[in-house]
Amino acid sequence: MRLGFHLSIAGSLTRAITEARLLGCQALQIFVQNPRSWRWREVSREEVRNFVQARRQAGVGPLVVHLSYLPNLAAADPLLYRRSVQRFTQELALARDLEADYLVAHPGHGPLEPESFLRVAQALAQAVAQVGPRPLVLLENTAGQGRELGRQPAQLQRIMDLSGVPLGLCLDTAHAFGAGYDLAHPGGASRLLAEIAAGPGLSALKMLHLNDSKAPLGSGRDRHWHLGRGAIGLEGLAQFFRHPALQVEAAIMETPRRHRADDWHNLLMARSLMPPPALLPRS
């Protein structure tokens, strides 16, 4: 399992690669635009080329792009929906040019009715048809705040089935905890993985967002926290991380960062979750 962080691209895209190298990360997640703005910043061909080259040199991967926050692929309002699909398609195309492996997207907000799921599925199908199969789009589970879709794996499976295009899953531990899956105890982890196995299938699960939660179990709230200092705790995270059914390529931390030491702390905690390496035989 490869470990990494969501890192900032403030200033330039390649800054995130430099940061990843400094931290000794193998995996990396970035935004490719300001996540809180509809304004589109053109990324020059040269900037794309520099990024691709820097990433190859650093040997960082998988490279994951997280969709910005404003698009709502479930929007009932036709104007917002069109704008959201357009933005999603643009970000997916840029992620492809940057040679990203995955693009992670939240399903969106809307009433829990068939039309909402259909709108998300159609948006994904349209964008993938336009951009191509790479990067693979991963739907992320949510805490179910407000009218957020994607609280249960079955909801994500519904979208995957309706879309008719290949999609995968990204599982956020803090979101799952907020949605009521008690990862602090082995029963919660098993229930979550069993629901994934029965729905989208464990092979669809490509990566984790590895976050502890500041919000209580089942609160429907999404508050990421430092590994081992939240309501899930280190033991819960370790049990989940080492669950034999869990076979993911990478775990990305989206933990708070007030000081650089926060990243070091979380990276150490994440490493401690990994099963100990087998002892090498003495020669």
Ligand SMILES: [Zn+2]
């Ligand atoms: Zn997310």
Ligand SMILES: [Zn+2]
């Ligand atoms: Zn979150």
